[in-house]
Amino acid sequence: MLKIGLLGAGRIGQVHAVNIAANPRSALVAVSDVNADAAAALAARFGAEARATEAILSDPAIDAVLIATSTDTHSSLIEAATAAGKAVLCEKPVDLSLARAEACLKAAEATGKPVMIGFNRRFDPNFAAMKAAANAGEIGKAELLSITSFDPAPPPVSYIKVSGGLFRDMMIHDFDMANFIMGATPVAVHAVGTSIVNPEIGAAGDVDTAVVTLSYADGRIGVIRNSRRAVYGYDQRVELLGSEGLLSAENVLENTVTRATAAGVSSAKPTYFFLERYMAAYAAEWEAFVSAVLDDAPVPVSLADGVAALRVAEAATRSAQTGQTVAL
Incomplete structure (x- = not known):
């Protein structure tokens, strides 16, 4: 125990x-x-x-x-x-x-x-299944990764001021997900960010909408899109294109009911925020930590992984500020 x-x-x-x-x-x-x-x-x-x-x-x-x-x-x-x-x-x-x-x-x-960093999204059943399928070679060689992560609403500006910025606070999850799925860290980062959701976020020195392009040594590309506002819910999607096919992990919806009428076809919205969306991932993350300590299993998300994601976040922050591509 x-x-x-x-x-x-x-x-x-x-x-x-x-x-x-x-x-x-x-x-x-x-x-x-x-x-x-x-x-x-x-x-x-x-x-x-x-x-x-x-x-x-x-x-x-x-x-x-x-x-x-x-x-x-x-x-x-x-x-x-x-x-x-x-x-x-x-x-x-x-x-x-x-x-x-x-x-x-x-x-x-x-x-x-042992030290483990809480990048819980690695333990999401959908993203974990995508990683397993990619590792099994189901789509050949991975070539283009696309990650979408939109929050339903921005946090208070008081939080923004102490958060370290969107790239270190919010997109760092996606940088770790990219490292996880691609099995490597990028060699160059180019970021563009703006504060169009709330000008006060810009006045606080941060951005609320951003796109980052990751370049890898073997020619692969990753694209990450973040926004602090998606009025329809917590938008969390990952897509991986390979030489022999495509893997997609779609949003988890509030329910699975689809309505098809003469007016059109509709479904429920994505779950509203991270507590609802990633509850199963948090439980799986904790079980992985317990196993690492009690069973001497490998730590699945190491402190070095946490530093690697932060290194990409720092590069993205510099790129967004300077407009230049930053080499890693």
Whole structure:
């Protein structure tokens, strides 16, 4: 039984708490948060204790920690937890600074403790099936990857100001998905971004609509499209064209009913946001982490993977700011 300390009792921390408690091989022992009341409430829901972060990290009875705190704390907490002998699952991104993330990678690797980064989309059943089909050679050699990721509505501008920007905060999921599906990192990145959804986002120094082109050493191409606004729901699609066919992972809809009348054919909208869309992926992600720690299985999304995605995000940010293609 893996005994877990949860750092962070916000929205994503609550999602992880459910999966920790539901897994027969893990138990939620303690919860910490800068908001003591939030930590106490979440701990009470699952029969855990609310403790200070330092108390969780220093407790030898706790085997692993799940880091669901604000991004600016991730690197420091990964370093402290691994130094204390804990296995770690940390939400993305590793850090807002690539240099800081690389330093964290070096420090964590020196401890030998497993660290997994929470790119949960790799564990989505649809995307995982696409990856398996591509690996099996079902469409020959992959040539062109297209990823669409549109949020239903933009977050508050107050969040935008501390998020690190669309490329590090939102599109980083898609950079990791591209690395995952293509089995390689790109050699060049070209990005275009604008703030047409909400001018206040632009005034805060960020973009809300962006397209990135990824170029690979063997000539393959990836295209990622992001928008902070899709009024019809959470649009999450991936398409992979190969030399012998096409793989497509479509949206998960609110229901599977199709209406066909004289007026036309219609279906339900995509699920509204990430909690509904990726709940199964979060559970599968947690099971993969438990297996990595208890069964000594490979960590499926390593800290190095997290740094690799951030490296692409940094390049995209520079490209969007300068208008130039950035080599990696």
